[in-house]
Amino acid sequence: MDLRQLTTFYVLATTLNFHQTAARLNYVQSTVSAQIQALEEEFGVCLFDRLGRRVVLTDAGTRLLPYAKQMLHIAEEARLAITDDHKLIGTLTIGAPETLCTYRLPDVLHKFRTTYPQVRLLFNPMPCEELRRAVRDGSVDLVFVMEEPVSDSMLQVEPLISETIQLIASPHHPLAQRTAILPGDLEQETVLFAEAGCPYRLHLQHLLRAAGIQPLSTLEFDSVEAIKQCVMVGIGVAMLPEVAIAAEREQSKLAILPWAGEQIVLVTQMLWHKQKWMSPALQAFLTIARETLLRSQERQADGRGEEDEKEDRHISVASVP
Known part of the structure; x- marks a missing residue:
């Protein structure tokens, strides 16, 4: 048993995937298999079950895992002890x-x-x-x-x-003059959405569906910067995190609308x-x-x-x- 074999075991126990383990360690997949096999032969036990394409830790593998983690940790501490500990690698x-x-x-x-x-x-x-x-x-x-x-x-x-997700528009947008904005006020607006799966997009979509609101039109962007630029020229409204709009808000390029619906905090x-x-x-x-x-x-x-x-x-x- 050597540290390379233990490292391979630890990474495979974490990923449960031979291909990903090989990629992370810069090995070919056969090297991963050979090192695991060598460990299994040395201990005389099976460390992983191969169930079709699935890889699962056996009871023996599960028992070995914390010891492997501890041994690798000690090895790293030993390496640092004989080098300059301010020069992490x-x-x-x-x-x-x-x-x-x-x-x-x-x-x-x-x-x-x-x-x-x-x-x-x-x-x-x-x-x-x-x-x-x-x-x-x-x-x-x-x-x-x-x-x-x-x-x-x-x-x-x-x-x-923690921060609140803000509804934003151009300072010249008619909604920027309102004292309160409800979901229904977005029915005649173009709403700019972030990428699919984005939490603040999902929350806004949920709020609109719950209120039975279908915006006049929607646009989807992969870039928050693109959303802000389009909002600033008046294409539509959007919901973005405070941190993403701080500079434009300070420069009065974007207006935070007084959203009176459910607040989104992420x-x-x-x-x-x-x-x-x-x-x-x-x-x-x-x-x-x-x-x-x-x-x-x-x-x-x-x-x-x-x-x-x-x-x-x-x-x-x-x-x-």
Whole structure:
């Protein structure tokens, strides 16, 4: 038994898929099979059942899994103990929807890359409906989602930021002059929707169906930026997260309409597999993401930007005698 065999066992136990395991480890599939077979012969037990195309852990495999995870963790600690622990290495694969990729995560990625430049980051913008599936099957190490609080027996979930989804229009749109907007007021409007499966699209569609409202017309976009541009020139109305419209709202390019219907509140959350080995690189990324996003929420709640915060720090330092 060696660490390569244990690593292969651990990844296969997480993905339950030979092809995905081979892809993650840069092996051909026959190498994965050979390493698993070698482990099974050494222990004298079957670690996986092959049921057609399905792969299932046996009782023996289930008992081995926590020990394999612990041994790999100790091996990583030993490696770090004899190297510079400020120079984390490895690869992290992160998934997120377009909204978070654009408006929430750039600061996180910049901070992590600056702090740990030797960690290879693979950042995958993904459709909303694919994110949970990707983290369950091990295609990615971590995903960020913006939706209602997630409850999933396979996943570790950490909520970070809650925000209201806002109904928006051009400041010159007739609805921008109203004091209250109900679902029925959208019946004669063009509604701009985000991609299929997007949580705030699904919520708005549900609200309209529940009220028996069919908008005059609808348009679908894969890009939040495209939605905003079309709203600004008066093509229609849309519902988008506060973080996506903050700059345009401050510049009076978009108007938040006084929506009097049911409020939509979504949560930015980090999700990772409960059985995943928490490498030092992943732990470091979680810490930086947590600190950066919570700090950004505090600035947003105070109506302050990062430049304001930097200016305050400069004043505080300059005032010290």
